[in-house]
Amino acid sequence: MSAADTTTSPRIAFLGTGAQGASIAADFAAAGLDVTFIDQxxxxxxxxxEKGITVNMPTRSFNVQVPALHLCQVAEIKQPFDLIFLVVKAYDTVWASHLAKSVLAxxxxxxxxxxxxxxEDIASVVGRHRTIGAVIEIASNMWVPGVTNRQNDHDxxxxxxGxxxxxxxxxVEGVADILRHSGRVEVVEDIRSAKWMKLVVNAAELIPSAIIDTALNDAARAPGMLEVMREAGYEAMRAALADGATVMPIIGMPPVMSNHPERYVDEIFAEVLRTFSREDTLTTSLQDWRKGRRAEVQEVNGWVVDILRAHGQDAPVNRRVVEIALEIEAGRLKPHPDHxxxxxxxxxxx
Structure with missing residues (x-):
């Protein structure tokens, strides 16, 4: 069937069913959709x-039985999937896209x-005509196999x-209708700019708060850190504009004036702290480090540094974030509030 046909349930796979992917895919399964979990x-x-996937939300929990495959079993799949949601780390995109291509309709x-x-990495593998860009804003964590803790309910x-x-x-609207089983969804014409706006807020939040080894809200309250995090966001916004992106509202914010990009950064940062974070929310980057894994350093803050450098500009805060983060990942430093x-x-x- 065509992936655009929503009269019957498409075959759906989630490649990457960690904290985020598992909770979204579980929503699909609970809605009766044909969804397969694939994870490494x-x-x-x-x-x-053995026990199904359990999703813990702020005020409720649920468990659902789902088909689940190891990566090595993808080669056994006979019938292709109409929709594959890729929910892996940014640095795993290319190889994961090649794996997905082998079973994508x-x-x-x-x-x-x-x-x-x-x-663009996805499109380079499967073609632009088979690529949908996406922005996601959910806070979640996973420490135990088979159990994901999602800190934002659907609303x-x-x-x-896009x-x-x-x-x-x-x-895309047909895909959005399916994704609405898990939250609010907007279909946008300029997904590239939308993804840049998310990268702006990620640059301010993810690695900076992880470096000082604390929850996101606590990081924003730590002496001197709000200024640092905002400046990282301002540099990211300058990179976005230099790269041709348009300032646009995301995460449900009202329209903002494009001639006040730093005000936009302040507003979106505040909205994430207010609506999408709990007092104990750890960014995905700090979760990665506490699990002994590398974080998306180059793919977020490093991206800002590289784009501005290509346009003859510097990004001193993001550059410093990358330097310290790489020292942590090399084992020469540990995350600590003193940083x-x-x-x-x-x-x-x-």
């Missing part, structure tokens, strides 16, 4: 097979529910979707 964590897949879509500007979860090929844009001072040294004083 063996214990997670085995736990799902000719008229299907690969949808990247990811941080970073991964849509506080937000997505944007086709890379304008000729396919009319089909707020190291970050503050990068601020350009007027």
């Amino acid at each position: 964590w063996p214990a997670h897949i085995e736990a799902i097979r 000719e008229d299907g879509f690969l949808i990247g529910l990811q941080n970073g500007m991964t849509h 506080e979860s937000w997505f944007a979707l 086709a890379l090929d304008p000729a396919q844009q009319h089909r 707020a001072r190291l970050l503050g040294e990068a601020l350009v004083r007027g």
Whole structure:
């Protein structure tokens, strides 16, 4: 069947069923959709097979039984999927897209529910006509296989979707209707700009708060950190504009004036803290480090540095964020509140 046909249930797969992917895919399964979990964590897949996937939300929990496959079993799939949601780390996009391509229907879509500007990587593998770019705003965590803790229920979860090929844009609404089983969804014409706006707020939040080893809201209250985080966002906004992006509202915010980009950064940062974060919300980057994994350093803050450098501009705060983060990932530093001072040294004083 065509992925645009919503009269019957399409075959759906989630490639990457960690904290975010598992909760969204579980919503699909609970709604009766045909959805398959595919993941690279063996214990997670085995736990799902034994006990189903459990989703804990602020005021409720649910469990649902779902088909779950190890990566090595993708080669056994006989019938292609109409929709594959890619929910892996940005740095895993290319290889995961190649894996997805092998089981994606000719008229299907690969949808990247990811941080970073991964849509072009996806398109380079499966083609622009089969790529839907996406923005996701949900806070969640996973520490136990088979159990995801989602800190935003449906009315506080937000997505944007947009086709890379304008000729396919009319089909995106059908995909959005399916994704609305898990939250609010906007279909946007300029998904590239929407993804840039999300990268702006990610640059301000993810790695900076992880570096000082604390929850996001606590990081914003730590002495000197709000200024650092905002400046990281301002630099990211300058990179977005230099790269041709348009300032546009995301995460359900009202329209903002494009001639006040720094005000936009302040407003969107405040909205994330107010609506999408709990007092104990740890960014995905800090979760990665506490699990011994690398974070999306180059794909977020490093992206800002590289884009501004290509346009003859500097990004001192994001550059410092990358430097400290790489020292942490190399084992020469550990995340610590004292690193707020190291970050503050990068601020350009007027």
